Amino acid sequence: MNPVFDLGTQLSGTINDTLVVSLPHFRPELSLAATIVLLLLCRMLPVARLLDSALVALGGVACGLFFAWSDFRGMPGLDWSGSGAAAISGRLELFGGLLAFDSLTAYIRLLLMGFLVLFILFTKVSGIPDREDGADFYSLVLGSTLGMCLMASANHILMVFMAVEMASVPSYALAGLLKGRKxxxxAALKYAVYGAGAAGIMLYGLSLLAGVLGTCHLPTMAKQLAQLAATGMPGGTGLTLAIGGLMVTAGLAFKLSAVPFHFWCPDVFAGAAAEVGAFLSVASKTAAVALLLRVVYGISVPATGESHGLELAALGETRHFITGVIALMAVLTCTLGNLAAYGQTNMKRLLAYSTIAHAGYLMMGVAAAVALAGHNPAAARAAVSAVCFYLGTYLFMNLAAFAIVALLRNSLRSEEIASYAGLIRTNPGIVVATGIVLVSLIGLPPLAGFVSKFLVFASIMEAVTLSAERPLMLILLVVGGLNTVVSLFYYLRVLKVMAFDPPPAERTAEAFPLVSISGALVTALVVPVVTLGIFWSGLYACARLAGAFAS
Amino acid sequence: MTGTIRMDSIFTSVLLHLPAPTAPVVAAVDWHSVLFLLFAGLACGFAIAVVAAENVVRMALYLVFSLAATAGLFFLAGADFLGAMQLMIYVGGTLVLLVFGVMLTAQAPLVSIKPSASDRALAGIAGAALLAVLLAAAVSVDAWRKPGVGEIPSPTATPLGMALVGVRVDDPPAGAPLTGRSGYMLPFEIVSVHLLVVLVGAAYLARAKRRKTPRAIDVLASSDPPSQGAVLAAAVPAVRTTSGAGGKSALLGGGH
Amino acid sequence: MAEFLIGFGLPGWLAWTVAALVAAVLLLNVIAGGALVFIWAERKIAARIQDRLGPTRTGGRFGWLQSLADGIKLLAKEDLMPEDADGLLFRMAPYVSFCASFCAFIALPFAFDVVGQRLNVGVFFVVAVLGLEVFGVILAGYASASKWSLFGAMREAAQVVSYEVPLGMCVVLPVMLAGTMDLVTIGEKQSGWFINWYLFHDPFTFVVFWVYVTCAVASVNRAPFDLAEAESELVAGFHTEYSGLRWSFFFMAEYGSMFLVSALAAVLFLGGWNGPIPVAQLLGLSDGTGDSAAYAVRLLGLANLLGKATLGVLLMMWIRWTLPRLRIDQVMTTCLKYCTPIAAVMFAGAMLWQLLLPGGLLPGFSRPAGEIREGWLEGPGGRPAGSAAGGQERVKEPLRGSQAQSAAEAGAGVDSGLATRSPR
Amino acid sequence: MGESILSGTVFAAGISVGPAILPGIFPLAPLLAFNPFTEPVGVIHYMIVGAVMFTAGVVCMALKRNALGVLMGIELVLNGANINFIAFSSPYLRGDGAPTLGLDGQLIALFVILLAAAEAAVALAITLNFYNNHATVDIDRADDLKG
Structure with missing residues (x-):
């Protein structure tokens, strides 16, 4: 029973929690929400209609980026030297426990906001959306990103489901952006149908988990689960939890486009505009990985407390199960993505399979982190940091790749790989830029992709030596290595077409030169891919701080 | 039982004008269970009917019945507000929308698109397997198999409303963990942004595009054939799709 | 009544069933009897407005028995179904319409505590169930295999879904003032002089009442919003192909809904069963003073509410025969550009009024005191007890589900479920 | 409670042999011993309804070729999950000592209803857009992208 109930105390507690604790850490999301309203208001007022909606959106997102950055800078323990001083996650619970605010939230939000700024610039240059659709398009993009920010901070079953829905439903509409095209x-129909189905299955799984554990709050769920596990999962709860967990995994895997829930990804990417593809492949994936980390850690690694050690030990079996599931999916995802990318003739489809393969690498990192969590917290943190670093570099690589596809589409009117033939004769700059991006996606030195892949594989290596999941991690390592080799061929094939094949006879238009607005955009996106390959300590310091969430 | 059943009072006090005798109420039939069976049967039966039906309009009708019966289950479980919401938003809003969509597309050949027999068999087997798994998940937890204690639930509208502004006034249920009880102000507020965005998206997709002057990028013909929505297509940026897909869609496009 | 029957030695379940049936039949009579009277009234009123006499022969000078004659004619009429119609749906549609209208009556109080099933979320329930009537119309439109019917159904669907938004907003306003969604409590909070009616609570409620009237007329498909059956364009809209008894079910549903929204307006804004002058209170009668007094008070309340609801129905008839039909775009404009914003602004205004002027402008007329909440203040955990609503005992009463598809299970079964359940 | 007319006569035979035939380890046995007319329902009964609705929804999604049929399947799936949440939240159904969600379950179900409405609106707009472009709602005709 409650102690004596006092509405006044309760209310003032809520007001305090909301205004003093929560809202200051919620400013990036708030600025997104405000920008959405502003975008729609601008369309209503005759004077404001002259304003380009891209500018309004850019202003709002820049605001959000500023807040996200100041939040991130405000985290204790940001260590630029990378010397390994223990970072602190600075965990807070916002809005009465619905959201968790810690270094991972801050980092992912920073990535998302930074991505949005670049993305809006990119769409402005590439011309989709045009002026008339601008307000709709940017409302949808910002609304979806709002959901992704919540995905990165969800700490409650409702928020998990709601964030996924908020991120997905506007994306369905975005996939149908070119609405007159078959x-x-x-693409939109397939995405909507599969996405809604996956969300429904996830919800059912969440209901089972919540029902067994008697709570909806993820850290409390971990506590309850530890209690259950300590008593040996009485009364067949183990089976129910496993089924529920698998159903939740299905929903998360859909967002990650992990095998066997990947089939929507190539079709949606091929059917939707390249701009939307960029958004889905970068932002959506970043948020999905963050949510995976949240849910997996929320369930299987109890929060620090007096009985932390006992609970951590009790949850060993759970972590074993989770590691197994994620590692298995990672292996399948990576392999299938890379193998299927071979037969593709369309650049967007190829990038879609590349996205799937990269989701596999990211999941390997997550699996390693979970495997390490019970054995060596520092190594687990390093694994999470590696995943976070990967996300940071992936942002630039994939955005650049999609930008090149979109801008080439504008000038060549085609997204076929074959139509890129012989571009080196007219536009060597573009080919070099494409080459850098693709080589980085393969993960070859000295580019950003190499560093991130190296970090993830190093974590898996560490998991091989330190964790109890030795054979599994070995498999991961081998499969990851083999896949990298496999991916070499299809990425390089694109380069080969560009460099060595004769240009198609019917090509009339020229690709854009590197000295132009489009070229500047590509350059701006490619430069970080190169520099992050050499000067990576800054981003890695940020990623290390993000990894502190796992402590 | 006093002061609550009021259709009786019409009869007792208005028509008969007799005091109600105070005999002890002995009813062995658990009406809650009977009503549950009724609603559960309706909900499940019509859910299966949705699957079995081939006419899409009938499917929609069965779905209405199924979800309305679900609202009945909500009432029985003590979730009065949720039951009303289910009726109001789900049945009265979402499903009307769905039926609206059915009407818009219900041309004779599209009303019943039959799946092939092999699909049907496969779906039946997969469905049975899934049901078996879910039932196993439900049944294997001991605590859920116990009969209900029949604790009388308090009305939920006010506690729900208070929870939505962030204050929890309901008692924590017995046996529940004490931590992790949160107010729900954030989702309540943020869902409004979501609904706004979604409305914008739906309106964007549904409205015909009225462009005054086509852009240069649109004038260049694309290989995508003019479709049913050619009016809309005229305004869409031209992106040449794969020759294979384009050819295929040209075939399909020629078909109708 | 069930207790009464049990007193005669009937088994409990039988007693409850009988009680439920009686309740259901009583409610049914409200609709059926109401429809008889209202159809006659509509004819007379239409005639007077158009400067003619209307029915004059059947049953004397005023044509009293005209509706009855119509009913007999309808019963005897051949029941036609178009060849291409979807038989099942065609037959089902009128009953769906009728059931929805009928179910909403379950939660409607006719006087203090004279209600089929007192629901904690009564307002919502009534509005929600009323919104389900549209399915009958849509089904009828589709199943008739006639383009006129389909057009009518589509219009109806668009219209009803749109108007539920402002209607819901209007309804929320009295709910906010009363602090509960229980219709009985809302009515009871307006007891006393007419100045206590929520209509006169503040300027915002006064405005919102008229918005409610507009939306209510639209949501029951009456002119000038009767696009679903616009006879000048769509023959007869969704019921073009219907005849005989099925057609009459549509009409019963329509008049039932009209009565329902009027009665809801009466309960929400016009003091419910409380007359403009608290006669009973002035005479010193109340529920507590004895059985005969309670009986009289309730009967008076019943008369009050029926009178107010009838007035509302007559108002709708007056509107119908006075205003021309709107175009569909005008219907939507009225809803989205006028009703919804006005309702929203009025809601905000009433909220501020509550905050700033809780006592109202006229201190002489005191409102019934007491905070009525739904039980969480009087819970067992040492909480302060909230004052009771209208002197009625408000313990955490069990919730009994009751919006059954038919009324039989709704009225009764639930009650005894309780009885059995409580001893556990 | 015991002298029920129905339980005494109609159901006695079937009910009493239920547990005898089925060994106690088979988890469905207690359910077969449930006399639906006299005994209170518990969480499990709601969960069975939820499971049936969920399965019907999944099968509907997999089987129907009409895009709107698939959307109906999604509604069923979400409702199946909602029934679970309501069952876990109900004090009426909870067995002795079982974990319960309390009001949280109802709140989640409430938001699920809202989110489902939003999702249905977008999915419907997409379907109508598809219909505009393809002149069909047959989802099997959506095969341009399998190239």
Whole structure:
């Protein structure tokens, strides 16, 4: 029973929690929400209609980026030297426990906001959306990103589901952006149907988990689960939890486009505009990985407390199960993504399979982190940091790749790999830029992709030596290595077409030169891919701080 | 039982004008269970009917019945507000929308698109397997198999409303962990942003595009054939799709 | 009544069933009897407005028995179904319409505590169930295999879904003032002089009442919003192909809904069963003073509410025969550009009024005191007890589900479920 | 409670042999011993309804070729999950000592209803857009992208 109930105390507690604790850490999301309203208001007022909606959106997102950055800078323990001083996650619970605010939230939000700024610039240059659709398009993008920010901080079952829905439903509409085109509407329909189905399955799984554990709050769920596990999962709860967990995994895997829930990804990417593909492949994936970390850690690693050690030990079996599931999916995802990318003739489809493969690498990192969590917290933190670093570099690589596809589409009117033939004769700059991006996606030195892949593989290596999941991690390592080799061929094939094949006879238009607005955009996106390969300590310091969430 | 059943009072006090005798109420039939069976049967039966039906309009009708019966289950479980919301938003809003969509597309050949027999068999087997798994998940937890204690639930509208502004006034249920009880102000507020965005998206997709002057990028013909929505297509940036897909869609496009 | 029957030695379940049936039949009579009277009234009123006499022969000078004659004619009429119609749906549609209208009556109080099933979320329930009537119309439109019917159904669907938004907003306003969604409590909070009616609570409620009237007329498909059956364009809209008894079910549903929204307006804004002058209170009668007094008070309340609801129905008839039909775009404009914003602004205004002027402008007329909440203040955990609503005992009463598809299970079964359940 | 007319006569035979035939380890046995007319329902009964609705929804999604049929399947799936949440939240159904969600379950179900409405609106707009472009709602005709 409650102690004596006092509405006044309760209310003032809520007001305090909301205004003093929560809202200051919620400013990036708030600025997104405000920008959405502003975008729609601008369309209503005749004077404001002259204003380009991209500018409004850019202003709002820049605001959000500023807040996200100041939040991130405000985290204790940001260590630029990378010397390994223990970072502190600075964990807070916002809005009465619905959201968790810690270094991972701050980092992912920073990535998302930074991505949005670049993305809006990119869409402005590439011309989709045009002026008339601008307000709709940016409302949808910002609304979806709002959901992704919540995905990165969800700490409650409702928020897990709601964030996924908030991120997905506007994306369905985005996939149908080119609404007069058959392929686009088909892509949207497939995405919506599969996405909604996956969300429904996830919800059912969440209901089972919540029902067994008697709470919806993720850290409390971990506590309850530890209690259950300590008593040996009485009364067949183990089976129910496993089924529920697998159903939740299905929903998360859909967002990650992990095998066997990947089939929507190539079709949606091929049917939707390349701009939307960039958004889905970078932002959506970043948020999905963050949510995976949240849920997995929320369930299987109890928060620090007096009985932390006991609970951590009790949850060993759970972590074993989770590691197994994620590692298995990672292996399948990576392999299938890379193998299927071979037969592709369309650049967007190829990038879609590349996205799937990269989701696999990211999941390997997550698996390693979970495997290490019970044995060596420092190594687990390093694994999470590696995943976070990967996300940071992936942002630039994939955005650059999609930007090149979109801008080439504008000038060549085609997204076929074959139509890129012989570009080196007219536009060597573009080919070099493409080459850098693709080589980085393969993960070859000295580019950003190499560093991130190296870090993830190093974590898996560490998991091989330190954790109890030795054979599994070995498999991961081997499969990851083999896949990298496999991926070499299809990425390089694109380069080969660009460099060595004769240009198609019917090509009339020229690709854009590197000295132009489009070229400047590509350059701006490619430069970080190169520099992060050499000067990576800054981003890694940020990623290390993000990894502190796992402490 | 006093002061609550009021249709009786019409009869007792208005028509008969007799005091109600105070005999002890002995009813062995658990009406809650009977009503549960009724609603559960309706909900499940119509859910299966949705699957079995081939006419999409009938499917929609069965779905209405199924979800309305679900609202009945909510009432029985003590979730009065949720039951009303289910009726109001789900049945009265979402499903009307869905039926609206059915009407818009219900041309004779599209009303019943039959799946092939092999699909049907496969779906039946997969469905049975899934049901078996879910039932196993439900049944294997001991605590859920116990009969309900029949604790009388308090009305939920006010506690729900208070929870939505962030204050929890309901008692924590017996046996529940004490931590992790949160107010729900954030989702309550943020869902409004979501609904706004979604409305914008739906309106964008549904409205015909009225462009005054086509851009240069649109004038260049694309290989995508003019479709049913050619009016809309005229305004869409031209992106040449794969020759294979384009050819295929040209075939399909020629078909109708 | 069930207790009464049990007193005669009937088994409990039988007693409850009988009680439920009686309740259901009583409610049914409200609709059926109401429809008889209202159809006659509509004819007379239409005639007077158009400067003619209307029915004059059947049953004397005023044509009293005209509706009855119509009913007999309808019963005897051949029941036609178009060849291409979807038989099942075609037959089902009128009953769906009728059931929805009928179910909403379950939660409607006719006087203090004279209600089929007192629901904690009564307002919502009534509005929600009323919104389900549209399915009958849509089904009828589709199943008739006639383009006129389908057009009518589509219009209806668009209209009803749109108007539920402002209607819901209007309804929320009295709910906010009363602090509960229980219709009985809302009515009881307006007891006393007419100045206590929520209509006169503040300027915002006064405005919102008229918005409610507009939306209510639209949501029951009456002119000038009767696009679903616009006879000048769509023959007869969704019921073009219906005849005989099925057609009459549509009409019963329509008049039932009209009565329902009027009665809801009466309970929400016009003091419910409380007359403009608290006669009973002035005479010193109340529920507590004895059985005969309670009986009289309730009967008076019943008369009050029926009178107010009838007035509302007559108002709708007056509107119908006075205003021309709107175009569909005008219907939507009225809803989205006028009703919804006005309702929203009025809601905000009433909220501020509550905050700033809780006592109202006229201190002489005191409102019934007491905070009525739904039980969480009087819970067992040492909480302060909230004052009771209208002197009625408000313990955490069990919730009994009751919006059954038919009324039989709704009225009764639930009650005894309780009885059995409580001893556990 | 015991002298029920129905339980005494109609159901006695079937009910009493239920547990005898089925060994106690089979978890469905207690359910077969449930006399639906006299005994109170528990969480499990709601969960069975939820499971049936969920399965019907999944099968509907997999089987129907009409895009709107698939959307109906999604509604069923979400409702199946909602029934679970309501069952876990109900003090009426909770067995002795079982974990319960309390009001949280109802709140989640409430938001699920809202989110489902939003999702249905977008999915419907997408379907109508598809219909505009393809002149069909047959989801099997959406095969331009399998190239």
């Amino acid at each position: 392929t686009s509407s088909e």
